[in-house]
Amino acid sequence: MSAIEKAAREAVEAADNTELTRQIVAILAAQQLLNQQQPQQPAAPAQRFDAKKWVVIGGVVVSVGLVGALFAVAIAVGAVCATACLLILRSMWRDFQKGN
Structure with missing residues (x-):
């Protein structure tokens, strides 16, 4: 080369x-x-804490809880009344069957 x-x-x-x-x-x-x-592009701004929103959510949760509790109490009272009524009617039916 x-x-x-x-x-x-x-x-x-x-x-x-x-x-x-x-x-x-x-x-x-x-x-x-x-x-x-x-x-x-700037990052999404952090959302401010909104106390009103959380108060509303808390109020709704408490309200729904109270309604649920009242509904449960109403069912329990109804069940006790129905049981008492059936026991009284059964007792009356037995007395009627015995001839009293």
């Missing part, structure tokens, strides 16, 4: 490296321009 061929090969490699370097620099410049053009 002669010195001229070696120099020619090195010149071609240098030209390739120079072109590759120019492309990398162009890509980096384009990315920087895109980053400058796109404004950074």
Whole structure:
């Protein structure tokens, strides 16, 4: 290999490296321009604590609980009355069957 061929090969490699370097620099410049053009969107602002909302939720929960409790008491009272009525009627039926 002669010195001229070696120099020619090195010149071609240098030209390739120079072109590759120019492309990398162009890509980096384009990315920087895109980053400058796109404004950074701020994170969603944190919601403020709304006491009114929680008071309303608490009031609804308490109201539903009270209605449920009253409904349960009404069912219990009805069951006791029905049981007492059936016991009295059974006693009366037995007395009637015995002839009293």
